[in-house]
Amino acid sequence: MTDGPKKLPKDDPRAAHQASDVPVDLAGLAGHLQGKNRWVLATTRRDGRPQMSLVTGGMTADRKLAISTYPERVKARNARRDPHVSVAVLGDEFNDSWVQIDGEATVIDMPEAGDGFVEYFRCISGEHPDWDEYRQAMADQGKCLILIEPTRWSPVSTGGFPPSLFED
Numbered sequence: 001m002t003d004g005p006k007k008l009p010k011d012d013p014r015a016a017h018q019a020s021d022v023p024v025d026l027a028g029l030a031g032h033l034q035g036k037n038r039w040v041l042a043t044t045r046r047d048g049r050p051q052m053s054l055v056t057g058g059m060t061a062d063r064k065l066a067i068s069t070y071p072e073r074v075k076a077r078n079a080r081r082d083p084h085v086s087v088a089v090l091g092d093e094f095n096d097s098w099v100q101i102d103g104e105a106t107v108i109d110m111p112e113a114g115d116g117f118v119e120y121f122r123c124i125s126g127e128h129p130d131w132d133e134y135r136q137a138m139a140d141q142g143k144c145l146i147l148i149e150p151t152r153w154s155p156v157s158t159g160g161f162p163p164s165l166f167e168d
Contacts, residue, residue: 012166110142
């Protein structure tokens, strides 16, 4: 009888691809989200099953997650009905680090969402040359903004081989 799989040496090439989980506080979460704007938003359908949407998002200066959409989109309708949402924040590559953030969503329509759209744009793309023009474009397009107050989040994780497979 064996005590489990044989441990791999530390110099094995697979050791460079070990899984990790790094707990972070809110400031660490904000730092991790910088430049990571490809997200998956999970809302809840009427039947209780998840509805997932690929979205572009960013964390605002006041530490809320911001997502732009249209009022008739299912993500906005679901978030209005049930504000409990989750977001998976991904990197540019499939095997990059990722984090799941759970929170409470508020859907804000224009014109009340105007200043929120400014923050949304800033956290993703920086400054706009004409904020009044940008606000008007959001109004003309009939956009709404989903703001999410994070209530909990996972460690920042990477996939890979379990560290327990390797010698100490």
